[in-house]
Amino acid sequence: MADSTYVPPKVWAWCPGNGGQFANINRPVAGSTHDRELPQGKHPFQLYSLATPNGVKVTILFEELLELGITEAEYDAYLIRINEGDQFSSGFVHVNPNSKIPALVDKSGEEEICIFESGSILMHLAEKFGKFIPTDTKGRADCLSWLFWQMGSAPYLGGGFGHFYAYAPEKFEYPIDRFAMEVKRQLDVLDRQLANNRYIIGDEYTIADIAIWPWYGALVNGALYEAAEFLDVDSYKHVVRWAQDIANRPAVQRGRMVNRTWGELTSQLHERHAASDFETQTQDKLESA
Amino acid sequence: MADSTYVPPKVWAWCPGNGGQFANINRPVAGSTHDRELPQGKHPFQLYSLATPNGVKVTILFEELLELGITEAEYDAYLIRINEGDQFSSGFVHVNPNSKIPALVDKSGEEEICIFESGSILMHLAEKFGKFIPTDTKGRADCLSWLFWQMGSAPYLGGGFGHFYAYAPEKFEYPIDRFAMEVKRQLDVLDRQLANNRYIIGDEYTIADIAIWPWYGALVNGALYEAAEFLDVDSYKHVVRWAQDIANRPAVQRGRMVNRTWGELTSQLHERHAASDFETQTQDKLESA
Numbered sequence: 001m002a003d004s005t006y007v008p009p010k011v012w013a014w015c016p017g018n019g020g021q022f023a024n025i026n027r028p029v030a031g032s033t034h035d036r037e038l039p040q041g042k043h044p045f046q047l048y049s050l051a052t053p054n055g056v057k058v059t060i061l062f063e064e065l066l067e068l069g070i071t072e073a074e075y076d077a078y079l080i081r082i083n084e085g086d087q088f089s090s091g092f093v094h095v096n097p098n099s100k101i102p103a104l105v106d107k108s109g110e111e112e113i114c115i116f117e118s119g120s121i122l123m124h125l126a127e128k129f130g131k132f133i134p135t136d137t138k139g140r141a142d143c144l145s146w147l148f149w150q151m152g153s154a155p156y157l158g159g160g161f162g163h164f165y166a167y168a169p170e171k172f173e174y175p176i177d178r179f180a181m182e183v184k185r186q187l188d189v190l191d192r193q194l195a196n197n198r199y200i201i202g203d204e205y206t207i208a209d210i211a212i213w214p215w216y217g218a219l220v221n222g223a224l225y226e227a228a229e230f231l232d233v234d235s236y237k238h239v240v241r242w243a244q245d246i247a248n249r250p251a252v253q254r255g256r257m258v259n260r261t262w263g264e265l266t267s268q269l270h271e272r273h274a275a276s277d278f279e280t281q282t283q284d285k286l287e288s289a
Numbered sequence: 290m291a292d293s294t295y296v297p298p299k300v301w302a303w304c305p306g307n308g309g310q311f312a313n314i315n316r317p318v319a320g321s322t323h324d325r326e327l328p329q330g331k332h333p334f335q336l337y338s339l340a341t342p343n344g345v346k347v348t349i350l351f352e353e354l355l356e357l358g359i360t361e362a363e364y365d366a367y368l369i370r371i372n373e374g375d376q377f378s379s380g381f382v383h384v385n386p387n388s389k390i391p392a393l394v395d396k397s398g399e400e401e402i403c404i405f406e407s408g409s410i411l412m413h414l415a416e417k418f419g420k421f422i423p424t425d426t427k428g429r430a431d432c433l434s435w436l437f438w439q440m441g442s443a444p445y446l447g448g449g450f451g452h453f454y455a456y457a458p459e460k461f462e463y464p465i466d467r468f469a470m471e472v473k474r475q476l477d478v479l480d481r482q483l484a485n486n487r488y489i490i491g492d493e494y495t496i497a498d499i500a501i502w503p504w505y506g507a508l509v510n511g512a513l514y515e516a517a518e519f520l521d522v523d524s525y526k527h528v529v530r531w532a533q534d535i536a537n538r539p540a541v542q543r544g545r546m547v548n549r550t551w552g553e554l555t556s557q558l559h560e561r562h563a564a565s566d567f568e569t570q571t572q573d574k575l576e577s578a
Contacts (some may be wrong), residue, residue: 006462008454012469012519019467028473030481098438098478106430115430117437124430141395141404141413148406148440149387155444159471165297168463173295175464178308178452180301184317189387192319230301 021167025082031093038091041076041273044108048080048092049101051260053158053214053224054118058102059272060210060255061125061132066275067251070129072108077258077272119151122207132207142201146193146208154215156182157224166225180231183219187236190216194238198245209246217243254278310456314371320382327380330365330562333397337369337381338390340549342447342503342513343407347391348561349499349544350414350421355564356540359418361397366547366561408440411496421496431490435482435497443504445471446513455514469520472508476525479505483527487534498535506532543567 014028040046045062049055065073080086080101087099096103096116104121106113108128115124126133134140161179164172190212193200200208218224220233220243227233234240246252257269257278265285269277303317329335334351338344354362369375369390376388385392385405393410395402397417404413415422423429449468453461479501482489489497507513509522509532516522523529535541546558546567554574558566 006460008460008462008465008519010518011521012466012473014470015466019470026467026470026474028470028477030474030477096434097482098442109426111427113427113430114434116434117441119440120430120433120437123433123437137398138400138402141402141409144409144412145385145403145405148409148412151408151437151440152406152444153387155441156448159445160448163467164464170463171295171297172461172463173297174457174459174461175453176297177301177304178315181303181308181315181317182448184301185315185319188317188319193386229299230297232300 020163020169022083025085025087030097030099031088032090033085033088034090036089036091038089038095038105039078040105041078043074043076043273044072044106045075046105046107047075047077047259048095048103048105049077049259050080050082051256051258052101053154053218054100055102055259056214056256057118057211058104058121058125059258060214060252061122061207063251063255063258064210064249065125065129065131068131070131073125073129075272079259079261079270081261117151119147119211122147122211126207132205132210134201134204134206139201139204143206143208146200147211149189150208150211150215153186157186157215157219161227162225165227165230184231187216187219187231187233187239190242191236191238194242199242205246209242213243213246213252217246220244221247309452309458311372314374314376319386319388320377321379322374322377323379325378325380327378327384327394328367329394330367332363332365332562333361333395334364335394335396336364336366336548337384337392337394338366338548339369339371340545340547341390342443342507343389344391344548345503345545346407346500347393347410347414348547349503349541350411350496352540352544352547353499353538354414354418354420357420359420362414362418364561368548368550368559370550406440408436408500411436411500415496421494421499423490423493423495428490428493432495432497435489436500438478439497439500439504442475446475446504446508450516451514454516454519473520476505476508476520476522476528479531480525480527483531488531494535498531502532502535502541506535510536 017023019026038048047058059077062073062075093099095105095114098116102118102121103116115121133143156179161183164175164179199205200212220240222228257267258272260268261270268285269281306312308315327337336347348366351362351364382388384394384403387405391407391410392405404410422432445468450472453464453468488494489501509529511517546556547561549557550559557574558570
């Protein structure tokens with residue numbers, strides 16, 4: 001592939017399959033590939049997701065809301081197996097024309113509302129329940145700045161660094177170097193912010209933490225791309241402290257399990273329809289294993 | 290650089306200067322490099338920016354608000370020359386610890402508010418003035434979904450495709466191919482959305498359009514990376530129609546000029562402190578040229 005003699009063609013053309021791991025689900029076109037409706041449960045919120053960092057943001061927020069006793073935040077979480085193309089069903093594309101998890105249907109009001117992009121879903125739920133987002137103007141502005149920071153930064157971590165370090169068909173030095181530098185800069189931005197703040201924007205745990213932790217917290221605990229040593233993440237001491245603090249929250253521990261199909265069997269809850277599922281379903285899985 | 294024999298080291302190390310165009314402003318650390326306060330003007334809003342796509346989002350919104358006669362949206366726009374490292378001054382880092390343009394100081398209330406990330410600034414201003422964001426729950430959810438879609442998608446266009454197609458030291462085939470495919474998918478997502486909608490979420494022009502247009506509209510009109518032919522952007526007919534429609538708006542034409550330091554002299558307004566600057570400053574520039 002890459003050498004200094006490559007000259008891009010005048011017009012790009014698709015070579016299917018040419019893209020490393022996940023090449024089979026990356027396409028240059030949008031839209032559905034097959035007709036299938038999405039399942040629907042009885043709760044006000046229907047989540048269609050997978051326990052990737054973006055998926056986990058939303059299940060953590062739901063579990064945090066339920067932890068506060070807000071039963072109106074009850075949700076059904078259905079599994080979208082992205083490696084099998086579930087995100088290209090007509091039902092999923094109706095909810096999210098971008099064919100990415102997570103996607104949410106809010107049936108709590110008179111009109112059914114479809115909402116996509118993890119950041120948008122966090123905003124929607126936080127505002128609906130008036131939790132995990134400050135109500136004063138300055139606090140809200142801070143929370144928005146860091147929430148959007150995460151949305152604009154994580155593509156360099158995931159689609160950039162993660163792809164080239166872990167998933168591309170070869171180890172290409174230049175892209176790995178480029179994206180590693182940017183991820184380290186982002187970790188340093190967080191580390192300086194967390195040097196003086198318990199949580200991202202201060203003393204209050206908000207959707208900014210809930211958005212940032214599944215990506216940068218996972219880097220710290222080695223769960224993402226096995227890149228902790230390469231990026232020397234232990235040197236970001238304030239990020240490490242914050243990541244552990246959040247990992248200890250019961251709602252976070254539950255949220256991480258939902259729609260998870262890998263890792264320890266007891267860490268997987270493929271679908272979530274009731275609080276009791278965290279006990280019974282993982283037990284079932286162990287017994288059938 | 291890239292060949293199949295490259296093995297990443299155990300711990301990444303920085304080789305300064307190894308990054309193509311803009312290598313001199315990319316660093317693996319955050320924080321300021323020099324002490325300098327930011328200038329401040331007399332208006333309620335102080336913008337520190339450059340007319341990149343992310344910068345232009347904010348100046349377009351300001352000009353749209355002023356076009357509606359909302360004089361409370363008057364702003365001073367100061368130039369941040371990112372190639373000269375202005376974003377690393379102590380004053381800028383105080384406003385935006387992430388050292389990226391645009392950054393805003395809102396002095397309209399009792400407490401001074403710093404806000405960063407273009408999406409966050411758009412939300413803050415749209416909510417403050419109750420304009421360009423729907424007030425009904427469904428419309429607001431749609432607007433949020435597409436606003437966040439832009440924030441999560443454009444890094445693949447800018448930091449991914451744009452870097453490897455236009456700025457990297459060599460033409461590397463694999464990254465160009467990877468990011469071109471994703472950008473084409475994004476264009477197709479937009480094209481399908483705009484097939485049935487005048488604007489992104491329907492009949493209403495919102496901050497979703499204002500966020501998306503400076504990136505994907507610029508691709509269409511050939512202003513971004515000279516990649517219109519390579520990506521065959523003319524084939525996305527609904528995107529082309531929408532992009533032209535927005536380009537015709539007077540506020541958009543003014544917004545594009547602010548903090549612009551390249552292109553035709555008459556298209557550049559380095560700083561903006563009053564509505565009349567659009568006439569007088571560009572005239573001065575022509576005379577001194």
